[in-house]
Amino acid sequence: MPETIASYEIRVRGLLNTEHRVSGAEGELGRMTVERNAKGMIVRGRYAPTKGEVLHFRRDPGLLRSQFSLWTDGREWLGSSLRWSFLRREIAMATGNKPYRLVPVAGFRRGWRMFAPKTGEIARIVPTAVRGSRIEVYRRVDFELVLFAYFLGHQVYLESLWPGRSEEGDQESVATPSRA
Numbered sequence: 286m287p288e289t290i291a292s293y294e295i296r297v298r299g300l301l302n303t304e305h306r307v308s309g310a311e312g313e314l315g316r317m318t319v320e321r322n323a324k325g326m327i328v329r330g331r332y333a334p335t336k337g338e339v340l341h342f343r344r345d346p347g348l349l350r351s352q353f354s355l356w357t358d359g360r361e362w363l364g365s366s367l368r369w370s371f372l373r374r375e376i377a378m379a380t381g382n383k384p385y386r387l388v389p390v391a392g393f394r395r396g397w398r399m400f401a402p403k404t405g406e407i408a409r410i411v412p413t414a415v416r417g418s419r420i421e422v423y424r425r426v427d428f429e430l431v432l433f434a435y436f437l438g439h440q441v442y443l444e445s446l447w448p449g450r451s452e453e454g455d456q457e458s459v460a461t462p463s464r465a
């Protein structure tokens with residue numbers, strides 16, 4: 286496993302509409318709220334940093350799970366996600382210039398791994414003991430994109446309980462989802 290260049294801790298509060306407090310080496314970085322509709326389906330999220338621009342996670346119209354887009358307050362598109370199949374546990378993420386993938390951690394461990402097409406694993410999202418997670422970043426990547434991966438992985442957390450495939454063959458790239 287590569288050396289960790291950044292680490293973030295996340296603590297979750299609430300039951301259906303949850304609040305996620307994100308902190309790093311410098312202290313608290315911001316809070317993300319996740320909203321559900323009356324049926325319990327996640328419809329949107331909002332990340333309010335202590336300094337900087339607010340991010341909005343919004344469900345895109347469609348039948349597939351994990352079909353979301355990431356926007357700034359200034360209506361700038363930063364990324365989108367698409368899950369190609371109900372049976373595959375892989376989530377494709379796009380930022381306009383590079384596709385990323387979110388896959389379960391290999392073996393019988395919980396969590397998600399984030400892959401770039403050429404450099405391999407760039408981040409890992411692992412749950413901690415009580416209602417929280419830790420994000421470990423191994424390569425240079427935008428914080429907004431890592432937060433987007435956490436937002437997506439948190440929704441399908443239970444699907445990471447069954448073991449993911451081994452790290453062999455994880456370099457293959459995925460087609461880029463269309464921009465919302």
